[in-house]
Amino acid sequence: MMDPQPSSKDKLRYDAATRAREFEIELFWKRSLFFWGFQAAAFVALATTHGKSPGLAVAVASFGAMCAWVWTLANRGSKYWYESWEKKLQSAEIMLTGPLFSDIEKPKEAGRWLSGKRYSVSRLAIGLSDYAVVFWVAALVHEVASPWLCCLPPILVRIMAILFALGSTIYALVLRVRCVQHDDPRRPDA
Numbered sequence: 001m002m003d004p005q006p007s008s009k010d011k012l013r014y015d016a017a018t019r020a021r022e023f024e025i026e027l028f029w030k031r032s033l034f035f036w037g038f039q040a041a042a043f044v045a046l047a048t049t050h051g052k053s054p055g056l057a058v059a060v061a062s063f064g065a066m067c068a069w070v071w072t073l074a075n076r077g078s079k080y081w082y083e084s085w086e087k088k089l090q091s092a093e094i095m096l097t098g099p100l101f102s103d104i105e106k107p108k109e110a111g112r113w114l115s116g117k118r119y120s121v122s123r124l125a126i127g128l129s130d131y132a133v134v135f136w137v138a139a140l141v142h143e144v145a146s147p148w149l150c151c152l153p154p155i156l157v158r159i160m161a162i163l164f165a166l167g168s169t170i171y172a173l174v175l176r177v178r179c180v181q182h183d184d185p186r187r188p189d190a
Contacts, residue, residue, distance in 0.1 A: 006095045014096050017089035024082035031078060032125055035071035039132060042067060046139060057143045065136035072129035079122045118181040127175040131168070138164060 042064035049057040093100055142149070149157060 010092065010095045014089070014092040017085055017092050021082055021085035021089050024078065024085055028075070028078035028082060028122060028125075031074050032071070032129075035067060035074065035129070038067040039064065039071070042136075046143075050143070051146075054143065054146065058140065061136060061140035061143045065133065065140055068129060068132035068136045072126060072133055075122070075126045075129050079126065082122075119179050120181050123179040124175060127171075127179060131171060 042060055045060045046057060046064065049060055051057075090099075
């Protein structure tokens with residue numbers, strides 16, 4: 001029995017899914033760049049206002065937290081849409097080309113320290129935007145609590161800073177594990 005030839009409708013579906021997926025990935029990075037601009041501006045404004053204008057510093061930290069929150073939600077929305085088009089592309093490619101996009105290539109030097117790894121770049125971006133939310137909430141709490149921080153023993157303030165740095169390091173290690181893509185593209189966590 002011979003395989004049926006793909007129809008022009010199948011080719012149109014494949015082309016549309018390819019273009020839409022590429023467009024969604026492009027939008028993902030454009031949106032991230034857009035929010036990075038707000039994050040950078042807020043960080044400069046916070047550094048400028050810290051200690052000089054407490055009310056304004058709280059407002060700036062609130063703005064930074066809100067921008068980070070919207071950024072992390074936008075990242076998740078973008079990832080949803082490009083994964084949706086990716087699935088449509090994978091089903092359309094079977095009829096036209098066979099498994100190209102869904103066929104996972106093994107890296108040349110698997111397991112080596114400097115070899116390529118299959119990290120999900122979009123997951124890493126989502127993880128970074130989540131971290132930005134935590135950073136801005138911590139900055140907001142710091143700005144609100146700054147009148148009382150001077151009353152704390154310096155060792156306690158230093159311990160809080162060390163705990164934040166330790167938490168950041170642990171989060172980076174968690175991202176390293178959670179953002180690896182697996183060999184099976186049908187896995188929901190891929």
